[in-house]
Amino acid sequence: MSEFSNSLSVISSALQAQSQRLRHLSENIANVDTPGYRRKTIAFHTVMHGSETPGMVETGRVRLDQSDLLQIYDPTHPMADEAGNYEGSNVNLMIELSDAREAQRSYEANLRMFEQTRQMGSSLFDLLRR
Amino acid sequence: MDIQAIGAAKKYASARSATEPAPSQSAGDYLKGITRDFAATLQETEETAKAAMTSGADPHTLVQALAQTEMAVEAAVTVRDRVVEAYQEILRMPV
Numbered sequence: 521m522s523e524f525s526n527s528l529s530v531i532s533s534a535l536q537a538q539s540q541r542l543r544h545l546s547e548n549i550a551n552v553d554t555p556g557y558r559r560k561t562i563a564f565h566t567v568m569h570g571s572e573t574p575g576m577v578e579t580g581r582v583r584l585d586q587s588d589l590l591q592i593y594d595p596t597h598p599m600a601d602e603a604g605n606y607e608g609s610n611v612n613l614m615i616e617l618s619d620a621r622e623a624q625r626s627y628e629a630n631l632r633m634f635e636q637t638r639q640m641g642s643s644l645f646d647l648l649r650r
Numbered sequence: 651m652d653i654q655a656i657g658a659a660k661k662y663a664s665a666r667s668a669t670e671p672a673p674s675q676s677a678g679d680y681l682k683g684i685t686r687d688f689a690a691t692l693q694e695t696e697e698t699a700k701a702a703m704t705s706g707a708d709p710h711t712l713v714q715a716l717a718q719t720e721m722a723v724e725a726a727v728t729v730r731d732r733v734v735e736a737y738q739e740i741l742r743m744p745v
Contacts, residue, residue: 525718532714539710634717641721645728 524641526573531634533576537564538627540579545620548611555599557609558584559616585610688722695719 544560551557560582567576587610595604695715701707 524721528714528717532710535710536708634713638717638721642724645724648728648732 524637527637528634529573530575530577531630531637533567533578534630535627535634537577537579538623538630542620542623542627544582545616545623549613549616549620552609552611552613552616554609556589556607557611558586558589559609559611561585688726691719691722 541562541564544562548559561584562582563580564577565580567578589610590608591605592608593605594600597606599606695718698707698712698715702709702712
């Protein structure tokens with residue numbers, strides 16, 4: 521197919537990847553108070569399959585952040601150890617929110633590219649009209 | 651003089667094969683291919699739309715397929731308009 525529809529496929533894959541990123545971020549934010557929860561991160565990489573359009577992006581495997589879990593002092597908690605601490609999650613709301621904002625910005629940029637591609641396609645055909 | 655004329659004719663004959671139009675598929679085959687592509691695009695979009703309505707497929711794929719179909723239909727309509735216009739132009743020719 522034409523380059524226009526190729527770029528539409530690439531943009532659509534990027535939109536999909538960003539929405540997947542947002543989904544994992546919302547999982548992290550939802551589980552901020554879950555004891556022992558490790559925040560999830562995903563990596564983006566270019567699709568390397570022969571049949572696909574070159575340059576498409578996809579999300580890789582989900583990884584768990586291995587940084588230390590937050591120690592919360594609460595002796596009445598059922599999971600508290602001898603010292604009265606229990607392990608919370610290692611989600612930092614500030615990081616998650618700024619990551620979500622970044623995902624939103626990337627999504628918007630890709631939407632603009634989609635619009636741009638469509639406009640270029642239709643103005644090309646406008647040349648033939650009178 | 652005669653020899654020169656024969657040489658020129660020979661040169662012309664040998665050069666002719668290089669200037670011949672390359673054998674290509676006829677316009678009919680070409681149009682057939684384009685129409686088949688067009689129909690395939692439409693069908694793909696229909697399948698995607700059906701999947702999005704019934705089984706909740708990814709909306710990004712649906713939007714992409716619809717945009718691609720829109721472009722294909724626009725191209726087809728533009729070409730049709732030009733062909734019809736040319737035909738009418740011929741019909742308006744004073745005989």
